[in-house]
Amino acid sequence: MALELGVIADDLTGGMMVASLLEREGVRCPLVTSAEALADLDGDCGAVVVGKKLRLIPAADARTEVSAIGSALKAVDAKRIYYKYCATFDCTDQGNIGPAAEALLAVTGGDRVIFAPAFPEYSVTVFQGRLFVGDRLLSESFKRYDPVTPMTNANLMQVLKPQMTEPVGLISHRVLHRGLKAAREYVDAQVASGVRAFVIDSVDDDDVTRVAELVDDWNVTTGGDALPGFLARQWLPADHPPGDRTVLPAAPGHEAVIAGSCAPPTLRQLDHFETRYPVFRIDLAGSDDGLLDQIRGWAAEHVPQGPVAVCTSADVAGVERAQEALGKDGAAARADSLLGEAAKILYELGVRKLVVAGGETSGQVFGALGIRQVEVGSFDDLSGGYCFSHAPGPLAMVVKAGGLGNATFFEYAFERMRRSEQGGVQ
Numbered sequence: 001m002a003l004e005l006g007v008i009a010d011d012l013t014g015g016m017m018v019a020s021l022l023e024r025e026g027v028r029c030p031l032v033t034s035a036e037a038l039a040d041l042d043g044d045c046g047a048v049v050v051g052k053k054l055r056l057i058p059a060a061d062a063r064t065e066v067s068a069i070g071s072a073l074k075a076v077d078a079k080r081i082y083y084k085y086c087a088t089f090d091c092t093d094q095g096n097i098g099p100a101a102e103a104l105l106a107v108t109g110g111d112r113v114i115f116a117p118a119f120p121e122y123s124v125t126v127f128q129g130r131l132f133v134g135d136r137l138l139s140e141s142f143k144r145y146d147p148v149t150p151m152t153n154a155n156l157m158q159v160l161k162p163q164m165t166e167p168v169g170l171i172s173h174r175v176l177h178r179g180l181k182a183a184r185e186y187v188d189a190q191v192a193s194g195v196r197a198f199v200i201d202s203v204d205d206d207d208v209t210r211v212a213e214l215v216d217d218w219n220v221t222t223g224g225d226a227l228p229g230f231l232a233r234q235w236l237p238a239d240h241p242p243g244d245r246t247v248l249p250a251a252p253g254h255e256a257v258i259a260g261s262c263a264p265p266t267l268r269q270l271d272h273f274e275t276r277y278p279v280f281r282i283d284l285a286g287s288d289d290g291l292l293d294q295i296r297g298w299a300a301e302h303v304p305q306g307p308v309a310v311c312t313s314a315d316v317a318g319v320e321r322a323q324e325a326l327g328k329d330g331a332a333a334r335a336d337s338l339l340g341e342a343a344k345i346l347y348e349l350g351v352r353k354l355v356v357a358g359g360e361t362s363g364q365v366f367g368a369l370g371i372r373q374v375e376v377g378s379f380d381d382l383s384g385g386y387c388f389s390h391a392p393g394p395l396a397m398v399v400k401a402g403g404l405g406n407a408t409f410f411e412y413a414f415e416r417m418r419r420s421e422q423g424g425v426q
Helices: 012-024 036-040 059-075 097-108 156-163 180-192 205-215 227-235 264-274 291-305 316-326 328-348 359-369 409-423
Strands: 005-009 047-051 080-084 113-116 124-127 130-133 168-171 197-200 220-223 254-259 279-281 308-311 351-357 373-376 386-389 395-400
Touching: 005 012, 005 059, 005 227, 012 047, 012 080, 012 227, 012 359, 012 373, 012 395, 036 047, 036 059, 047 059, 059 080, 059 097, 080 097, 080 227, 097 113, 097 156, 097 220, 113 205, 156 168, 156 197, 168 180, 180 205, 205 227, 220 227, 254 264, 254 291, 254 328, 254 359, 254 409, 264 279, 264 308, 264 409, 279 291, 291 308, 291 328, 308 328, 316 328, 328 351, 328 359, 351 359, 351 409, 386 409, 395 409
Parallel strands: 005 047, 005 080, 080 220, 113 197, 113 220, 168 197, 254 308, 254 351, 279 308, 351 395
Antiparallel strands: 124 130, 373 386, 386 395
16 A cells, blocks of 8 residues: 555544554554654555654754654655644744644745644634633643643744744635635645745534545645554545554453653543552652662562553643753653653563653653554544554563543543453454
8 A cells, every 4th residue: 555644643542543543544654653663554544643752852852853754754755745733732942843844844845834733522722823722722722831832823824923934824714615626726836936835724524525625635734643544545535434443462461550740631530440459659759869770679569460550641730840940841851751661661561551641751661672663553532642563572561652542541542552462352
């Protein structure tokens, strides 16, 4: 099968969701963690996601990384290249959404690119270039208080302006509804006038379909989780069966949660989990002395008895305390480092079913365990995070964005991973 789409995702959880949404459409789509791992793909893939920690690295480094991955995707003959970021447009004034888009325009020789974060299935929409989460502007939503990427402006053209050398225009809801021919003519005219980058409105799935029709033959597009699945419908035959990979290979062994997200849903999930199972809460502002030995000793005692959790997740007061002690970047770096080490300890102790909460955390865990490629299950009520790694050994995982899932998500994720040991592989 031809590689119709190559996706570059700026974190692991978002990349996993895109891969699972493509699997739901019936497109075989593994996730790999580096450009080099593209060499390991087999011929059955219709798409691939390269998931990297790109969101918070320096903009110059992001350009270099994205350019290298884009070139590698071209080398394996990917027909379309897509840069994927969070539907809530998580970024800083420096990037990395704008720098990544400009890098891919250069790599592909493209003359136009869109920013399409809308994910109507999760009530994330764009109208007049403003992003809404439910009925609230992005700047009035919970994302305003994100400890790493606080989103205080819902106007995406303004958000992108300091990140880009290109001017940023708008393909409005009105333009989109004039019809495909008129929308193409509008974009052509804008490109001729020197505007090559566009935020694009979408308020429902019908709009996302219109966007997919408009950009199907573009060299590069960017957006959130939703658009790749709609792009797949442009190349798949109408009678192509949907995907149903809801059970992946078995991974017998112990069970653990690793959580770095500080989003309210993750905090609720940890609190609920702790009513039944032990949780090791790392205080980022505390001492390093013997901490990893403490984690190892605690885990060795509790892991054989059932699921456990190790976390750096904290409420707003805890985050502020850690950032006062270590700085914002220092606190994030320490959390990542400690959770990566915790993942190695848990794996050494026989954990083979793992739930990971947080996109940055997921990337750290994959790196710590040396995971290069995973099979991905079809999107369902696990919100797209179910995957399986054959190397370094059989390991089943559910990775989740911090803001997703109800209070019992962790327990349900373990239940789903256990099914493969009871009923085989689909």
